Amino acid sequence: xxxxxxxxxxxxxxxxxxxxxxxxxxxxxxxxxxxxxxxxxxxxxxxxxxxxxxxxxxxxxxxxxxxxxxxxxxxxxxxxxxxxxxxxxxxxxxxxxxxxxxxxxxxxxxxxxxxxxxxxxxxxxxxxxxxxxxxxxxxxxxxxxxxxxxxxxxxxxxxxxxxxxxxxxxxxxxxxxxxxxxxxxxxxxxxxxxxxxxxxxxxxxxxxxxxxxxxxxxxxxxxxxxxxxxxxxxxxxxxxxxxxxxxxxxxxxxxxxxxxxxxxxxxxxx
Numbered sequence: 001x002x003x004x005x006x007x008x009x010x011x012x013x014x015x016x017x018x019x020x021x022x023x024x025x026x027x028x029x030x031x032x033x034x035x036x037x038x039x040x041x042x043x044x045x046x047x048x049x050x051x052x053x054x055x056x057x058x059x060x061x062x063x064x065x066x067x068x069x070x071x072x073x074x075x076x077x078x079x080x081x082x083x084x085x086x087x088x089x090x091x092x093x094x095x096x097x098x099x100x101x102x103x104x105x106x107x108x109x110x111x112x113x114x115x116x117x118x119x120x121x122x123x124x125x126x127x128x129x130x131x132x133x134x135x136x137x138x139x140x141x142x143x144x145x146x147x148x149x150x151x152x153x154x155x156x157x158x159x160x161x162x163x164x165x166x167x168x169x170x171x172x173x174x175x176x177x178x179x180x181x182x183x184x185x186x187x188x189x190x191x192x193x194x195x196x197x198x199x200x201x202x203x204x205x206x207x208x209x210x211x212x213x214x215x216x217x218x219x220x221x222x223x224x225x226x227x228x229x230x231x232x233x234x235x236x237x238x239x240x241x242x243x244x245x246x247x248x249x250x251x252x253x254x255x256x257x258x259x260x261x262x263x264x265x266x267x268x269x270x
Contacts, residue, residue, distance in 0.1 A: 008115040009070035009091075013063055015053045015081060018103075018247025019072040019095070020045055022110045025248055026119040033066045038210070040241045041249055053081070060084050070113070074246070097246045098161045098183045100131070100169075106247065127251050131169065134259050138171030145265045147172035147258075148201035148229070150218070151244070152209055156190040159205075162250055163243060167205075170259040171266075175199045194223050203265050204229040205236055205258065207244050213237035232268070236261055 013034035014020040021041045023029055029045070034052040039045050052062045058081045063071065073082050073094040082092045093113070097106045104124055111120020147167050149159030159167070164180035174180055175196070179188045190196060204227070206213035215235040224230050243254035 009068075009113065011066065011068045011070070012114075013052060013066060013068045013071045014039075015058060015071065015073040015078055016055070016245075017041055017241065018074070018106070018245050018249070019110055020049075021245075021248050022107050022123075023114070025123055026111055026114070026116045028114045028116055028119075031114060033068060034063060038241075041245070057081070058084075060088070064088055064090070072110070096183075100162050100165045100251065103162060103246050103251060104128070123248075127248065130252060131255065134166075134255050135169050137259060137263070138169055141171040141262065141266050143266065143269065144171055144173045145202035145262055145269075146175050146200060146228075147203045147205065147262070148175040148196055148199065150204065150206040150208070150213070151188070152185065153206075153217070156193055156196070157185050158188045158190060160185075160188070160244070162246055163254075166243075166250065166255040167258055170255060171262050172203065172258070175201050193221060197223055197227055200228055202228045202232075203234045203236075203261055205238055205261060207238050207240045209244060210240050234261070234265055 010031055011033045012031045014032060014036065016036050017039045020032060020035050020039050023032055024042050024045065032049055035045055035049045036053050037051040038055060052059050056077060068090060071085055071090055071092045073092060075096050078094060082094050085092050095106050097103045107124060108120050111117050149163050149167060151157045151159050158176045158179050161181055164174050168174055182188050204218060215237065218235050219230045229235055238254060238257045242249050242257065
């Protein structure tokens with residue numbers, strides 16, 4: 001590398017998947033020296049990079065052995081990992097994006113951190129173009145279905161901010177708008193499962209935060225047999241790696257899956 005390139009970090013550990021995917025999309029994957037064990041995007045990252053962390057824990061000694069000049073994390077849930085690394089003298093940046101705009105800002109910041117501003121600008125333009133197309137199709141729906149997104153089942157937790165935003169963007173009506181802006185899962189708990197019944201969602205989408213979502217279990221809940229989504233078998237899984245990852249995945253494959261389910265519902269009710 002030349003002197004200018006030396007100004008940017010060359011040995012990056014990514015503790016969550018979204019920064020790994022972002023660096024790959026920016027063509028900067030050679031800078032990554034360690035990734036999360038939950039990484040599935042892009043698939044080749046699992047073969048190319050050592051796995052040094054889970055979500056709430058990390059192999060601190062292994063990370064230090066990699067001699068990173070930057071570690072990228074996400075949210076307060078990784079604060080303990082970050083503090084251990086900071087005390088060991090490692091530069092750490094913890095993102096905390098919870099909205100679509102914040103996801104886009106994260107991508108721009110990652111690009112700037114590695115001197116890939118031009119690549120980041122091109123990626124952001126591509127992502128925005130895709131979101132604009134989803135929004136246009138959503139506006140064209142003759143009727144907006146009521147959508148309930150379930151992030152966890154015991155207790156029931158509704159979808160986080162960016163999931164709600166993408167649902168509305170794709171043409172849905174959020175069943176729990178008063179909870180959508182709350183960043184912490186504990187603040188999005190629906191204490192009474194029958195409250196979902198009262199809000200009568202037309203479509204139920206679920207992603208149980210790393211566990212397989214079971215539509216048949218949801219449809220069999222006591223009292224839920226009258227929910228329109230259950231009556232019409234409109235209960236579907238979206239994989240966590242595609243919608244609960246606050247990065248490029250949610251803005252591409254994730255939102256397109258939401259869009260497909262809402263478009264299918266609209267055709268059934270045309």
